Amino acid sequence: MTELKTFKNITCTFCGALCDNIEVKVKDNKIEELKNACAISRKKYEHALKDRTSPMINGEESTYQEVIEKAAEILKNSKNPLIYGLSSTTAEAQKNAVKLAELSGANIDSTSSVCHGPGTMAKQLVGMITATLGEIKNRSDLMVFWGANPVEAHPNHSKRYTMLSEGLFKKNRSDREVIVFDVRKTPTAKMADQFIRVEPGKDFELLMALRLIIQGKKPETEAGKVAGLELAEIEAAAEKLKNARYGSIFYGMGLTMTGAKYMNTWAAMSLIRDLNNDHQRRFVMMPMRGHGNVAGSEITMAWQTGYPFAVNFSKAYPRYNPGEYTAVDLLANKEVDAAFIIASDPAGNLPKKAAAHLKDIPTIILDPHWNFTSDFADVVIPSALKGITASGTVYRMDHVPLHLRSFLEDEWPDDAAAVAQIGELIENA
Amino acid sequence: MSDNNFILITGRTIKQGMASVSGKKSDNYKKETSYVEVSKNVLQRMNIEEGETVILESEAGSVEVSCKAADLEEDIVFMPYGRIANSLIGTDTGGTGMPNSKSNVVKLIRKEAQTN
Numbered sequence: 086m087t088e089l090k091t092f093k094n095i096t097c098t099f100c101g102a103l104c105d106n107i108e109v110k111v112k113d114n115k116i117e118e119l120k121n122a123c124a125i126s127r128k129k130y131e132h133a134l135k136d137r138t139s140p141m142i143n144g145e146e147s148t149y150q151e152v153i154e155k156a157a158e159i160l161k162n163s164k165n166p167l168i169y170g171l172s173s174t175t176a177e178a179q180k181n182a183v184k185l186a187e188l189s190g191a192n193i194d195s196t197s198s199v200c201h202g203p204g205t206m207a208k209q210l211v212g213m214i215t216a217t218l219g220e221i222k223n224r225s226d227l228m229v230f231w232g233a234n235p236v237e238a239h240p241n242h243s244k245r246y247t248m249l250s251e252g253l254f255k256k257n258r259s260d261r262e263v264i265v266f267d268v269r270k271t272p273t274a275k276m277a278d279q280f281i282r283v284e285p286g287k288d289f290e291l292l293m294a295l296r297l298i299i300q301g302k303k304p305e306t307e308a309g310k311v312a313g314l315e316l317a318e319i320e321a322a323a324e325k326l327k328n329a330r331y332g333s334i335f336y337g338m339g340l341t342m343t344g345a346k347y348m349n350t351w352a353a354m355s356l357i358r359d360l361n362n363d364h365q366r367r368f369v370m371m372p373m374r375g376h377g378n379v380a381g382s383e384i385t386m387a388w389q390t391g392y393p394f395a396v397n398f399s400k401a402y403p404r405y406n407p408g409e410y411t412a413v414d415l416l417a418n419k420e421v422d423a424a425f426i427i428a429s430d431p432a433g434n435l436p437k438k439a440a441a442h443l444k445d446i447p448t449i450i451l452d453p454h455w456n457f458t459s460d461f462a463d464v465v466i467p468s469a470l471k472g473i474t475a476s477g478t479v480y481r482m483d484h485v486p487l488h489l490r491s492f493l494e495d496e497w498p499d500d501a502a503a504v505a506q507i508g509e510l511i512e513n514a
Numbered sequence: 515m516s517d518n519n520f521i522l523i524t525g526r527t528i529k530q531g532m533a534s535v536s537g538k539k540s541d542n543y544k545k546e547t548s549y550v551e552v553s554k555n556v557l558q559r560m561n562i563e564e565g566e567t568v569i570l571e572s573e574a575g576s577v578e579v580s581c582k583a584a585d586l587e588e589d590i591v592f593m594p595y596g597r598i599a600n601s602l603i604g605t606d607t608g609g610t611g612m613p614n615s616k617s618n619v620v621k622l623i624r625k626e627a628q629t630n
Binding site: 131339342408413433 | 521523525526527528531532533535536537538539574575585586587589590592595596597600601603604605607608609610611612613614615616617
């Protein structure tokens with residue numbers, strides 16, 4: 086029996102807030118105590134060593150080496166494979182996945198395409214003025230959450246970085262005004278000073294109305310309203326934005342998944358530019374990134390290929406086209422003939438009709454836990470647990486890179502090693 | 515929008531998040547992703563009891579889920595993200611890669627009414 090060992094400042098990899106203040110006490114390769122974890126994180130650590138995958142080929146038990154070789158064979162023989170997932174793995178594994186995509190002439194896409202991908206497309210159009218979470222915590226006197234519900238999706242975000250955090254200059258909740266724009270009164274909206282209900286699908290119209298008012302113009306209305314709001318209400322909100330000294334807008338998928346999609350975020354990013362233009366105040370903006378390293382998936386992909394997601398290597402050089410090389414489109418149009426899923430569960434998370442194509446093509450999954458995709462995958466490759474039994478690099482939602490330390494032992498190699506080994510087999514074949 | 519058509523908002527809940535990291539194939543995950551939240555006024559108008567099984571139909575598919583009364587506007591219904599909600603989401607991404615996960619129109623039908 087070993088002694089109880091304490092590990093401090095461990096990073097939870099569940100969401101993009103990447104809380105790096107988790108304390109674990111470990112004995113005999115098991116977590117005995119856990120501190121500072123949110124309700125979701127606690128469940129994640131409690132479940133970490135349960136429900137683990139093992140090497141499988143066509144539903145039969147296999148060896149680790151055999152599943153790696155089978156994966157290489159499938160990708161090598163495929164004419165147009167898809168490599169997808171990536172947001173819950175390390176930057177090292179993401180980098181190796183890009184190399185594998187190049188070697189196998191694959192499409193490579195991350196879960197960002199069904200998350201904040203449209204916001205990233207908007208960034209390419211207009212740019213985004215942003216800051217670190219630390220700066221926002223210290224300085225922001227007006228916090229806006231637009232189509233985002235961090236109280237349920239990023240439970241410790243408000244305590245560590247926003248509404249309830251203790252900053253250098255902004256000390257507590259009463260030092261900050263909080264406004265929530267949303268189609269429903271979420272738990273986050275209930276914590277705000279003001280909840281502004283947006284008519285579903287009308288975020289673009291409201292953002293453009295705010296831009297016009299801030300520019301000193303009067304927006305056109307329908308029966309005196311825009312997005313279900315009286316013009317006077319919008320003018321009052323615009324006044325609050327103008328009166329802030331340091332405003333921050335956190336946006337969620339309420340902007341990226343509705344109506345105008347990337348144009349919603351384009352309008353929000355343009356509003357931020359307008360608010361900064363007269364130098365009377367500073368305004369920054371940030372997507373509430375969902376998966377632990379989804380920000381890293383875009384950063385790594387951009388660093389490696391020049392593009393953040395939706396990349397195609399069929400011509401040996403990277404091409405980028407959301408709507409064509411994105412997972413939902415490739416699967417729904419039945420354009421791919423094999424798939425390698427890395428740390429994701431498309432059968433659970435993508436539209437059913439898109440995910441259905443995975444059952445018709447050879448599908449490989451690399452994941453430490455069983456999920457709906459591993460249920461039918463032809464090849465299952467087990468892997469170590471990021472931030473628990475595997476180390477690596479992950480990027481927080483504000484693009485701050487954090488190093489993951491492992492504190493338990495595992496029988497399986499990590500994602501980065503598995504992906505690299507498959508690549509080497511293809512390269513040396 | 516007609517009386518029993520609504521915009522389906524799919525999204526995160528804390529319990530769905532907790533269940534998703536506790537085993538995707540568990541009964542708890544199924545429970546936390548297989549209900550729809552509907553405005554109390556709509557439930558009353560459609561004579562639907564809370565907890566009753568209802569049918570949601572979209573262009574992409576249909577599902578049977580239990581319903582919960584919620585503090586929602588009458589033009590939307592809400593479902594937690596998950597495999598069941600994704601049966602209702604179509605694959606048209608409008609050239610962005612992103613499906614309409616918060617803007618799909620669904621029809622809400624009383625199961626009892628359909629079987630009678």
